[in-house]
Amino acid sequence: MDKVGRNDPCPCGSGLKYKKCCIEKDRAAVSLSGDEHAAVAAAIAWLKTHYDEEVDDAIVETYLGGFDQEELDIIHALPPGPKGMLDINIGEWLVADAILDVEGKRVRAVDLALGPGGPLLPAQGREWLKAIGENPLSLYEVQHLTPGEGLDIKDLLRIDAPVVKVTERTASKSLVKWDIFGARIARRPDGYVLTGAIYPLDRRRPLECREEILDELAREKTVDDEIYREVVGTTIADYWLEQYTEVPQFPQVVHASTGDPVSLTVDHFTVTDWDALTAVLSAQPDVDGDIDEGWIRFEPMKDQMRRSRASLTKKSSDTLEVFCPTLKLADGARRWLEKIAGTAIRFKAREIVDPMSPKAMAAAKKSPREEIPPELKAQVEREFLRRHYERWPDEPVPALGGKTPKAAVRTKKGRQAVIDLLKDFELHEARKARGGGGEPFDFGFLWERLGLEKE
Known part of the structure; x- marks a missing residue:
């Protein structure tokens, strides 16, 4: 968006010039945003300088406590985009929720930063640190949005909480209605904003996350603010990071007619007598085709319908290929063919391809299609x-x-x-x-x- 000039019409639609309307408010917002970022950065730096070991323990044991070493290695090696987001999320968690073990006492990190001896911060910066600590992390569902301006979001963990209107220029351009994401909100003088930490999730994942959080909270005998923040914050972080640490599981494809797992199977046979093989296949009541077009072994169904069980194709002067969509059908086809063909064929080799394997997916090609207006x-x-x-x-x-x-x-x-x-x-x-x-x-x-x- 182009920068608005002092003498341009104000974007708010008032009809006044920008300098006579919203310029001071926007300047204050920019200044406040700078103080906010500076305050968080200063607090994090101060905590790491004065309580480095305690900070590391809190991050490793609490925020990342649900991951084993192999998963932690993946997290530490994240590409720049997710890694930058992780640094922001951990930093905000540290100053908003983290509890440090200091000389045997459990102390909120933000209380240390705002207490005596803490970093020198401007008044607006101190107020911002207090503001982001007021609300815990939560799961929010987008109810309505105006791209480039803001969102109406509903807290999915606090059912009775009202829908909140937040000012958010960046996220409102990428989100759509019904998106669910992890975030924290804070109140400014002119309304609510997202605080900076963001946990983007596919819709099904946060719904599962919500159920796990509610179940875990229900199992707790008492739920104070510390327990609530730890359960909610770490569970949302776990679900977000698991998107990067989980090994992709390809879904198992099942053959519609048999219910067996699909394994694309090709058996290769050496043919010693094509005439004998052709004759015996022509005599089978459940086989259609010829040596030029190939043969199909079918299974009768209702209403004169039938479905293929195996296809047989001459691939070279001495090779026959038999294709079946499942291992069970392939084993049956091999026994059947060896029984009826006798010495006219000899089994040579079998190829099996999982249709959802990376190799098969990479090899799949789109069939050419005509362009449709x-x-x-x-x-x-x-x-x-x-x-x-x-x-x-x-x-x-x-x-x-x-x-x-x-x-x-x-x-x-x-x-x-x-x-x-x-x-x-x-x-x-x-x-x-x-x-x-x-x-x-x-x-x-x-x-x-x-x-x-x-x-």
Whole structure:
């Protein structure tokens, strides 16, 4: 955004010149922001100078206490972007929540920094350190946003807390409605702001994080401010950092007709007599094809339908390849072929590829497609989504335990599960629209049909 000149119209829309309207307020905000950053940096530097060992112990044993050495090595080797975010998050945790063990006494780090002998700080800097310590870290859901200006956010750990409007120019440009993230808010004279620490999470991860926090707090006999801050702060940090330390687990793909894990299997056979092999395959009632096009062994189904069990292809003058989508089908196909073909073939080797392995994913190529005009593509996609979601309330959904959304909303737990799914849908559409332009698909008709209100 271009810098506003003193004589330009004020961006607030008052009709006055900038110098006659908001210039002093904006200058104060810039100055305050500088004092805030300086105060946090000075407090951290002072704590590390005077309580270096205690600070290190708190970070290692509390903030990073849930990770083993291998995971810590990954965390310490994070690339510059996440590493910079981690430094900010740890620094804010230190001055807002950390408890240091000083000569056998547990003392809040911020009390040491603000106490006698602490660093020299301007008044605004001291007030900021107090402000960021007033509220613990929490999980916030975006209810509404104006990009470049601010957000309306709801605290998911304090159900009765009102929606808070925060001024936030940067995050409001990247977030979308229903995003959930870990953060801390602080009150300024002109309203609430995010304090700087941010824990971006995919929507499903913070929902799991919320449940773990609430369960752990429920197990505590008493929950004072110190326990609450430690449980909430470390759990959110754990879930955020686990995104970097977890080894990606590729989902297991299951064959639709058999329920067996998909393992793309190719058996190679040496053929000694093509005439004999061709004759015996032509005589099989469950085989179609010929030597030129290849053969398909099929399984009859209802209504004259059938599905493939194996495909056989001549690859060279003396080689036959037999492809099956699962190991079980491949083993059956090998036994069947060796029985009917006899000495006409001889097994040579087997290839197996996991369809979700990095090798398979890297080798996968997109098939060439004709370019579709963007307007037509958007229209077709919207019509498809409309038809699909028209039926959705009446169809069993695995994420709802096999219940239909209409049935699920009859209970409190099921109602919340349906709401979370609808938020997932809207979040996905909003991100897709932001990335590729256009308008997100409107799921409002589903909320209405299911009698739900957007919280």
